[in-house]
Amino acid sequence: MRRAKASTGTALPDRLGLSKHSFWHTLWQQRQLAFMSVPMLLYIFLFNYFPLWGWITAFMDYKPVLPLLENKWVGLENFKWLFSRPEFLGAVRNTFAMAAINLVFGFVFPILLALFLNEIRRTRFKRTVQTVTYLPHFLSWVIVVGIAQTMLSSTGAINQLLVSTGIVSRPVFFLGEGRYFWWLVGFIHIWKECGWNSIIYLAAMTAIDPGQYEAAEMDGAGRFKKMWYISLPGIRSTFMVLLIMNIGYLMEAGFEIQYLMGQNVVMDWSQTIDIFALKYGINRGQYSRAIAAGIFKSIVSIALMTSANFAAKRLGEDTLL
Numbered sequence: 001m002r003r004a005k006a007s008t009g010t011a012l013p014d015r016l017g018l019s020k021h022s023f024w025h026t027l028w029q030q031r032q033l034a035f036m037s038v039p040m041l042l043y044i045f046l047f048n049y050f051p052l053w054g055w056i057t058a059f060m061d062y063k064p065v066l067p068l069l070e071n072k073w074v075g076l077e078n079f080k081w082l083f084s085r086p087e088f089l090g091a092v093r094n095t096f097a098m099a100a101i102n103l104v105f106g107f108v109f110p111i112l113l114a115l116f117l118n119e120i121r122r123t124r125f126k127r128t129v130q131t132v133t134y135l136p137h138f139l140s141w142v143i144v145v146g147i148a149q150t151m152l153s154s155t156g157a158i159n160q161l162l163v164s165t166g167i168v169s170r171p172v173f174f175l176g177e178g179r180y181f182w183w184l185v186g187f188i189h190i191w192k193e194c195g196w197n198s199i200i201y202l203a204a205m206t207a208i209d210p211g212q213y214e215a216a217e218m219d220g221a222g223r224f225k226k227m228w229y230i231s232l233p234g235i236r237s238t239f240m241v242l243l244i245m246n247i248g249y250l251m252e253a254g255f256e257i258q259y260l261m262g263q264n265v266v267m268d269w270s271q272t273i274d275i276f277a278l279k280y281g282i283n284r285g286q287y288s289r290a291i292a293a294g295i296f297k298s299i300v301s302i303a304l305m306t307s308a309n310f311a312a313k314r315l316g317e318d319t320l321l
Contacts, residue, residue, distance in 0.1 A: 058292040064285075078292040088293065090268055091276040094182070095297075098272070099253040101186035103246055109194045111239070114201035115227050133195025141256035148188050149175060149261070175261070178269035185257055200242070201235050208234040240312055248305030251297045273297050 027034055058078055060071040082088045113133065120126040136144065151157050152174040159171040174180050212230050221229070255274040262270030271279075273293055281290025 055291060055295055057288050058295050060288055062288040064287070074288075078288045079296070081289060082292055082296065087271070088273075088276055091271045091273050094258075094269060095251055095253045095272045097182050097253075098185050098258070099250045101182055102189050102253065103250060105186050105190045106193065106197060106246065107239070107243065109190050110197035111201055111232075111235075113194060114198040114205065114235075115231055117198065117202060118205045118231060119223055119227070130195065130199075134199065135195070136192045137196035139192065141260065144188060144192055145257055145260040148184070152184070175263065176265050178266045181261070181266050181269040185254065185261070188257060189254070200238065204235040204238040205231055244305060244308045244312055247308040248301055250304050251301045 057068070057071070059073060059075060061074050061077075062071050117126055117129060120129070153159070154171040154173065158174075159168075162168045163171060172180075174184060208230065212234075213226055216226050216230060251273065253272050255272065255278075258270045258272050259275055259278075262275070273296075277290040277293045280286040280293070
């Protein structure tokens with residue numbers, strides 16, 4: 001009886017005339033997995049796709065007191081207003097600059113940390129270093145910014161070290177100089193996320209055949225050559241996939257750290273598109289212009305990820321799509 005039921009269930013696509021290589025045939029064979037994915041698909045639709053209907057307000061002179069469709073349609077006027085504002089163009093510049101710094105450092109330092117951790121043979125020391133490096137990931141940005149402001153203040157530990165060693169003659173005003181802001185955000189971000197981001201590279205290195213290391217060692221290769229010729233090529237596919245994903249998030253330079261550290265004296269360097277949208281949407285009630293800024297950021301992110309995916313495909317690397 002069990003064998004008969006199983007054969008009836010698997011024969012249903014065949015009775016419907018579906019090819020064994022068709023999508024519906026595969027879906028029927030994996031119907032249990034499909035049913036398990038329904039709650040997550042509903043969650044994504046409700047919280048990621050359904051709210052997109054609000055984008056139509058970017059093409060209106062939206063007033064919350066009026067019903068949605070009774071607001072005046074203005075077409076692309078809100079987008080034209082955005083690109084005529086030096087403040088918005090400065091926010092775009094700041095977003096790209098800080099995102100680029102985070103992207104470069106966010107790949108270089110975790111890969112270097114993973115490479116060196118992979119070469120450590122003392123398990124206790126290796127676990128200790130891993131714990132210390134990825135522990136800051138679990139701290140909130142409020143705590144991290146508080147630590148950074150204390151360390152970087154005029155009487156903080158960093159200024160005291162610089163003055164005592166004679167590198168500078170007087171304390172440096174790190175928190176009040178705009179030229180330092182982008183780099184401070186980058187280094188603070190790396191300090192917080194470097195250890196956590198290295199975990200995925202360490203996991204990828206465990207899939208490398210140990211025989212490759214043994215063969216390289218027999219040929220006289222040292223540790224650095226084994227890193228260069230075995231470890232790095234072994235995680236190349238992981239690196240490319242993560243690179244494409246992070247390029248898609250290039251417009252996500254951050255919000256919390258810029259908002260918390262961005263004083264008035266460095267506003268020209270700290271304001272990102274998200275902060276710009278918050279200022280005009282919540283503080284000033286210009287919701288249409290704030291949503292237009294968000295649409296611009298989303299479109300650029302999609303274009304960047306698609307371009308990166310296309311470039312990786314042309315180069316013969318692993319891709320997302």
